[in-house]
Amino acid sequence: MSDAKRFLYVNRKAPYGTIYALESLEVVLIGAAFEQDVSLAFLDDGVFELVKDQNTEELGVKNFSPTYKALGDYDVNKIYVEKESLEARGLTIDDLQHLTYEDEDDDWAEKDSIRVVTAAELAEIMEAQDIVLSF
Amino acid sequence: MLHIVNKSPFERNSLDSCLQHAVKGSAVLLIEDGIYGAMKGTQKSGTVEAAAKDLKFFALSADLKARGIDQDRLIDGVEVVDYNGFVDLVAEYDKSQSWL
Numbered sequence: 366m367s368d369a370k371r372f373l374y375v376n377r378k379a380p381y382g383t384i385y386a387l388e389s390l391e392v393v394l395i396g397a398a399f400e401q402d403v404s405l406a407f408l409d410d411g412v413f414e415l416v417k418d419q420n421t422e423e424l425g426v427k428n429f430s431p432t433y434k435a436l437g438d439y440d441v442n443k444i445y446v447e448k449e450s451l452e453a454r455g456l457t458i459d460d461l462q463h464l465t466y467e468d469e470d471d472d473w474a475e476k477d478s479i480r481v482v483t484a485a486e487l488a489e490i491m492e493a494q495d496i497v498l499s500f
Numbered sequence: 501m502l503h504i505v506n507k508s509p510f511e512r513n514s515l516d517s518c519l520q521h522a523v524k525g526s527a528v529l530l531i532e533d534g535i536y537g538a539m540k541g542t543q544k545s546g547t548v549e550a551a552a553k554d555l556k557f558f559a560l561s562a563d564l565k566a567r568g569i570d571q572d573r574l575i576d577g578v579e580v581v582d583y584n585g586f587v588d589l590v591a592e593y594d595k596s597q598s599w600l
Contacts, residue, residue: 379508381566382533410508413536416568423562423582430568454510455541455573 370495371402376411378500380430381421386414387429389500394432397439404494405436406487408447411500412454415446415461415479430462437466442478449484502593506532506600509544514599519547524554529581529589531560535567540575552577560586 374393378385397403407415414430421428436442444464451457464478482490491497503522507514515530515537522528528551530538537548538559548557557578564571564580571580581589590596 379511379533379536379567381563382506382508410511410533410536413567418570419566419568421566424566425562426566428566453543454536455539455545460568 369400369402371404371493372396373404373406373491373494373497375491375497375499376405376407376414377409379410379413380419381424381426385500386411387427389498390429390432392498392500393436393441394439397436397441400440403441404443404445404490405441406445406447406490408450408484408487410450410454412446412450412456412461415444415464416456417460417462433462433464437464437478440466442466442476443480444478445480445482445487445490447484447487448481451481501526502589502596503528504596504598505530505534505537506598508533509537509547510542515544516547518599519551519555522551522555527556527558527589527593529558529560529586530563530578531586532563535559535563535569538564538574538578539569540573545575548575548578558585558589 376389380386419430465475466478467473468476503518505515509515558581561580561582
């Protein structure tokens with residue numbers, strides 16, 4: 366689509382402590398219906414949003430982490446996670462959920478949505494956008 | 501004194517400030533986003549590990565589980581408590597201070 370704009374959602378907050386992570390996810394899902402070129406960036410405490418095996422039963426709030434798995438079905442498949450932020454928090458990509466999408470241009474092959482990028486690479490990705498939304 | 505920290509040490513200086521003002525024999529309870537301060541192998545672990553010589557550290561289990569942080573990721577000596585343990589700590593220490 367020629368008039369599609371490049372949207373980047375920037376996620377910098379840990380889940381549950383504030384409402385930002387959940388609100389971002391809601392807005393991404395709403396925005397996905399408008400067939401724009403959507404990317405997500407997770408940096409600083411935002412990398413904690415994607416940590417696997419979240420269980421909110423004892424906390425008594427909704428566990429929204431499984432919803433990230435649905436993003437691929439909404440053609441949201443460019444998920445950038447900043448390397449420096451992971452390292453500062455003692456995390457690796459293996460600590461995160463495995464997010465995938467089916468590539469319609471490649472016979473629906475299942476591919477990874479998460480790409481670990483450096484801060485310098487993420488800066489370039491940010492510059493390449495039309496619209497940046499921060500959470 | 502029971503010190504209660506609910507902010508991520510990567511985003512705010514609440515934990516640092518708390519540790520600078522907590523005297524020997526005090527306890528620090530990490531709740532909400534504060535539990536990330538209990539993780540080992542992070543940029544912030546050294547501060548807590550050093551402080552653990554003089555202070556007792558606790559982390560709230562509901563907040564650890566919600567965030568997918570397993571007990572084996574925690575700094576040695578950090579004790580995990582549930583909500584009842586939270587209440588016991590508040591009762592055990594003469595006063596509480598929250599580092600918001």
